[in-house]
Amino acid sequence: MKTSTEITMSESKDKKIHGIVAEYATVDSLMAACRKVRDAGYTKTDAFAPFAVHGIDKALGIKPTKLPWIVLCCGLTGTATGLLMQIWMNGIDYPYIISGKPFISLPAFIPVAFELTILFASFGAFFGMWALNGLPKFSNPVFTDPRFDRVTDDRFFVYIDSTDEKYNQSSVEKLFGETGSEYIQSVLEDDSPKKVPKFMITTWIVVMALSVIPLLVVLRMRVTNSPLPRFHVFYDMDFSPSKDAQQNTTLFADARAMRPNVPGTVARGQMDLNFQTGIDIDALAKIDGPRAAMLVRALDDADLAEEDEAVNEETAKPAASVMDTTPWLSENPREISLELVEKGQQQFGIYCSVCHGMNGSGNGLVNRRAQKLLSATWIPPSSLHQQSLYAENYPDGKLFNTISNGIRKMPGYASQIKVEDRWAIVAYVRALQSSQNASMDQVPASEKKRIEKLKTQVDKKLKEQAEAEKKAADEAAAKAKEAEKEDAEAAAAKTPSA
């Protein structure tokens, strides 16, 4: 059998010989050759095949790979990463409250932990395998032989490395000859250029440099102050087309974005101003134009609370002043009926009685409490039965205005009580006032007897009450006097020593 080694030997004097390969045509001959090589004691050997030949590791004496251990470590790292990441992110650093679920909820964290386990383990298997194989490696001495190209097609090769302890060129060739190989060849040094072609490096550098540009542009844009508007690819509703208060616009001739009321128009809710204010606006407009306009404006938008408040102060002051020139409505604009008065009674009971008392005498629970606390700043609520609050001195409109806007310590109730209910309260207050001055003539004959009986009872009770109160007051006064005396004595006892 002719080996081509002899022919190439002379040419390859100056080239390093890495080892010897022998070619085989079938799997069976390859396996037989591998066993022979192994039995001859060679260890630095390898077999090359177009597919994974099962059993060749035993035939060649290849130890099992440690790849599974690498993969196991990677997989466990993946599990730990997944769990710790989720526990840290959702349980500790940024806990979400989602329908009462626990922050650290392991069952919910399993899917992501599982996926990361698989991902990391797969990376371990993939990259670990290439790393253990020493790939990618584009230069390999065995590739120098053109015949070796068929290893990825239909040929099988066995290789013995020259660094093997038992290596001896002639004995290896003899051994291969015995295995029936038709082609035995020395593996020579790869003399193809070691350097990567210059154009490839240039292209690579250019591409890398170009790819950095967008990033640099973005970074530069993020730190630069510029008077020009930002460059926006996607607007993301960053700019609203609506105008803010006091902004300019090109839409109107006066360049104002805020529009004034159109002259001569009546805004919604402005129609029945008398009903809403208790003031005869027409009469007011004649004597105090600006104030009437202000009231109109204030009611134009009831939501403008601040403006409303400003107006309240304005209206409250003149109401309290002696020189009240406001043309108050003197008649309740609502039709007086039993129903209206009952409604007024109900509303009075809810809002007014706490201070003014159920009977309007000004001795409600709040007042009694304040008296008890001896609150220094307390201004007692008016008794609604004083002369100055009667209809002839205090017009219905003014009473309505007081309910709406408050007076002295009394807050305005405009926000709590509807306009029509305020008028109902006015009606009830008038009824309450007239009840205190009712004579027995006004009582219908059928009720007279009962009322008289009640009257005597109440009078008796009131008398008893007054006596008890007087007694209590006297006792208290005496006690206070005694205490004062004691205090004075104590003070006197102190002074000499001082």
Add this chain to the structure above:
Amino acid sequence: MSLAIPNGLDNSVERPGERAPLVLGDTTFHDITETVCCVAERKPNKAWVIGFLISFALLQWFGICIAYLLYTGVGVWGNRSPVFWGWPIVNFVFWVGIGHAGTLISAILYLFRQDWRTGINRAAEAMTIFAVACAGTFPGIHVGRAWLAFWLAPYPSLNLWMWPQFRSPLLWDVFAVSTYGTVSLLFWYMGMVPDLATFRDRSKNKWRRMAYGILSLGWSGSSRHWMRYEKAYALLAAFAAPLVLSVHTIVSFDFAVSQVPGWHTTIFPPYFVAGAIFSGFAMVLTLMIPARTMLGLEKLITIRHLDNMCKIILATGSIVGLAYGTEFFIAWYGQVPEEKFAFLNRAFGPYWWAYWTMISCNVISPQFFWFKKIRTTPWMIVIVSIFVNIGMWFERFVIVISSLSRDYLPSAWAYFSPTWVDWSMLIGSFGLFFTLFLLFCRLMPVINMAEVKWTLAKQHHMTHEDEH
């Protein structure tokens, strides 16, 4: 010794006591190399060119639609209150499902030592990658501001100062689908390296040699490398198998974890996985049958391969049919009024046409595969497979749309109608899929040569043993 069998290319005949050959004809290792490499080396034929031009046009239309959507907003879709999970999610679940057959063939059949997978696994894996690419597009642009989709990733953001919500199945989806895509890509590429080395060693052209040289990472066919490679391959298969089950399970959680009637069911995970495998195998067949004729691969992708895949379709199709029945049973048995209504509404409500399309395509059409004649006649298989694909698309449509359009409050009911953008994107996604697949046929080894050679060697060995 001849492996040629009496009736030519038909190896579907069962011969008791004997394994049917998986590589047909008097084939040698070199024949396999020639057959597969020629697909990429010779000039493309007319059918390929026409197919590529059509797909590429559709792909461009897809791109234009995406650009239009990004520029204008997701309002160009038909998604309106209350059907906010409309067409794009239907397409997403459909494409993710298609991908599963690839992983199933390469991983689960590998673990079960099913040698017949070697002829078809490469193309099926490629199909997985491309289907996942199509699937990934839809949630990517569905988030509204697609340019901020990276907010889904848990990275320390200086703009947001917050982390994603890990108790949401939508976020599990991000991890599941991206892990699935990555692992499938690694699996596919790793399986291709030895074959890319074959391409490298056969290439005459310098550029071609350089390109395949880089892609094949310097693979030399060393036994030590093969041994680690096989171990890594087995490990990846072992990871991919539970992964593929988990991915569609998690996709089903998107629905099942909600409270919408018709979605809130524990049957979803297994039912979705079975449906995914069902539709995936149908897609493999739809692609492979024309491809094997056009590329001349009949000796490697044999009738027996098709027959086996038809049997899997029959099995999974029956599981899907059983699941439809179970859903109805549980809706009745559970006696939740909303649930009962949801299922009656599916069958007899405004979307009855979608429901009955689904039933006839998914439940009835695979039953034809009980007949061996149909299982072994390629054009009949293609017709049934296309019906299965249509049916499975409609299954996702029925689940997503019918439940959302008729949930608890009748005042919130609305009928969903897709817009032209919805239609264009569905068709355009097929453009993306077929463009990638046709490019793959031209540039990459469509058949796993190394594994088929191994199958052939095993076959030889068995015949040798018979001779002894």
